[in-house]
Amino acid sequence: MLTDDQINTWQQQGAFVMQLPEIIVGTSIDWLNLNLNLEHIDAEHLDFGSPDRKFEFPTSIESLDDLVLNEQLIEAVQQLLQTDDIRLLQADLWSKLGVGSKDHDAQANTDQRMHMDYGNNTLLHPDWFSPDAVAAVIYYDDSDETSGGTAFVPRQGEDDPAYQPPFIHMPGQAGKPFFNDRHTAEKWFEKNDPDAYKLRQSLYEREQVVQFKPGTVLFYRHDIWHRGTPVTPGKLRRVHNLAWRRADARAWSNWNEGWARQSYYGNVEAIIGRSTPLQRSLLDFPLPGDPYWTKQKIDNAAARYECYGFNAEPYRKGLIKTESV
Numbered sequence: 208m209l210t211d212d213q214i215n216t217w218q219q220q221g222a223f224v225m226q227l228p229e230i231i232v233g234t235s236i237d238w239l240n241l242n243l244n245l246e247h248i249d250a251e252h253l254d255f256g257s258p259d260r261k262f263e264f265p266t267s268i269e270s271l272d273d274l275v276l277n278e279q280l281i282e283a284v285q286q287l288l289q290t291d292d293i294r295l296l297q298a299d300l301w302s303k304l305g306v307g308s309k310d311h312d313a314q315a316n317t318d319q320r321m322h323m324d325y326g327n328n329t330l331l332h333p334d335w336f337s338p339d340a341v342a343a344v345i346y347y348d349d350s351d352e353t354s355g356g357t358a359f360v361p362r363q364g365e366d367d368p369a370y371q372p373p374f375i376h377m378p379g380q381a382g383k384p385f386f387n388d389r390h391t392a393e394k395w396f397e398k399n400d401p402d403a404y405k406l407r408q409s410l411y412e413r414e415q416v417v418q419f420k421p422g423t424v425l426f427y428r429h430d431i432w433h434r435g436t437p438v439t440p441g442k443l444r445r446v447h448n449l450a451w452r453r454a455d456a457r458a459w460s461n462w463n464e465g466w467a468r469q470s471y472y473g474n475v476e477a478i479i480g481r482s483t484p485l486q487r488s489l490l491d492f493p494l495p496g497d498p499y500w501t502k503q504k505i506d507n508a509a510a511r512y513e514c515y516g517f518n519a520e521p522y523r524k525g526l527i528k529t530e531s532v
């Protein structure tokens with residue numbers, strides 16, 4: 208789904224923006240336009256993420272859950288991470304409400320401090336030359352109406368002073384206090400870490416703000432400088448935050464709760480039932496041909512999921528192939 212140019216841009220500069228086809232986003236946009244508008248939201252909830260984690264995958268809303276496991280998106284991530292074997296780390300649909308006041312508290316999400324995302328997603332420090340994970344924001348509104356595009360700072364080659372590891376010049380890293388709000392964070396750096404303050408000021412000068420229409424996606428890395436910017440007061444910007452990792456990546460945390468936790472009511476089971484083997488593999492359900500499978504295990508999985516449409520045939524075929532080698 209991606210061009211070489213898009214893959215190279217992501218690898219070298221850390222991010223790129225594209226429009227997703229209607230076939231991927233159309234039904235989710237329709238659902239959102241009916242079900243997630245100003246009259247549906249809690250105006251007090253101004254933080255990142257859906258209130259009470261309500262729209263974290265699995266949501267039980269078919270169009271949203273199917274978008275998260277869309278095979279074209281999976282293919283894009285496979286291309287970026289240069290492996291077929293990937294796992295889902297995060298999928299949350301949330302809305303950001305524009306607020307009028309410029310006086311934000313220290314943890315306000317409205318005008319975010321410049322940051323990288325790796326800090327609360329992995330215990331390790333990322334290596335620019337072997338990325339383990341991909342992040343994405345899908346936008347469901349029009350930035351001409353809402354503003355609030357994510358701002359990011361493309362890396363300009365190996366000598367870029369902003370991208371010399373270790374990446375610790377941000378709130379919450381290496382002993383620095385955590386503030387989400389830009390103004391509060393930069394006041395702290397100005398007073399306590401003037402070199403980092405200077406570097407960080409240059410990031411704000413260099414930032415590019417994503418312009419979006421419904422279905423625009425920003426693919427970015429967990430080690431690119433970026434931040435959320437204010438939404439127009441009284442407007443709502445709805446987005447999906449998604450993230451994936453290589454199956455063999457170490458020390459990454461799942462942002463969402465475990466996929467199985469909402470089982471027993473048929474929604475999780477139906478996702479397993481209607482998904483393809485590739486889609487299931489995002490949830491760590493082994494692919495056909497994986498050494499995990501035995502005839503007994505396939506029979507048991509089929510017994511659990513066949514009433515939800517699960518077809519065990521590809522797994523049985525994979526078993527025959529594995530046995531015959």
Ligand SMILES: O=C(O)CCC(=O)C(=O)O
Binds near residue numbers: 303324356433434435
């Ligand atoms: O809201 C956005 O555009 C970006 C949010 C973000 O970067 C974050 O919360 O880590």
Ligand SMILES: [Fe+2]
Binds near residue numbers: 322323324
């Ligand atoms: Fe972020």
